[in-house]
Amino acid sequence: MKIDYESVGGIQWDGFCMHLQLEYSEQADALARQKEVSFQLPAVLQGLSYGGPVLRILSMPDDTLIMIREDGVIYFWSLQLKLKRRKRVFDKSMSRKPRWVTDVISMPQYNKLIIGTGNREIQLYELSNLEPYCQIGGLEAVALKLDYW
Numbered sequence: 001m002k003i004d005y006e007s008v009g010g011i012q013w014d015g016f017c018m019h020l021q022l023e024y025s026e027q028a029d030a031l032a033r034q035k036e037v038s039f040q041l042p043a044v045l046q047g048l049s050y051g052g053p054v055l056r057i058l059s060m061p062d063d064t065l066i067m068i069r070e071d072g073v074i075y076f077w078s079l080q081l082k083l084k085r086r087k088r089v090f091d092k093s094m095s096r097k098p099r100w101v102t103d104v105i106s107m108p109q110y111n112k113l114i115i116g117t118g119n120r121e122i123q124l125y126e127l128s129n130l131e132p133y134c135q136i137g138g139l140e141a142v143a144l145k146l147d148y149w
Helices: 013-034
Strands: 054-059 065-069 073-077 083-088 101-107 112-117 121-126 132-136
Touching: 054 101, 065 101
Parallel strands: none
Antiparallel strands: 054 065, 065 073, 073 083, 101 112, 112 121, 121 132
């Protein structure tokens, strides 16, 4: 596309702005087409047992999906939605208040899973076996959102 569409040897400010707008619009459309997602049909339905709401689903580099519920139960799934394993990270105790997960994030290059709890704690687990690695407690506030890059 030419900016000088009238071929007068110069451009007006309106013409220049229109040129930029069309260029960026075409680039945005091309980018949106690249990001289109395709689904395999028919969809596979997988029922779950009763439990807390699902907090987050993470995709790992080894094609494992990790799903964590607010009550601290973690599920590991294959891409074909076959359950690999399940583990509860919080012990059920009658004397203590119930615990819940506020957010979770993975650090695959360090083989760690980081969980924020409603008890103002951040807990680190080994990703391979979900054994506790470290716990940071006594935070000033509840960690509602975790991020790592």
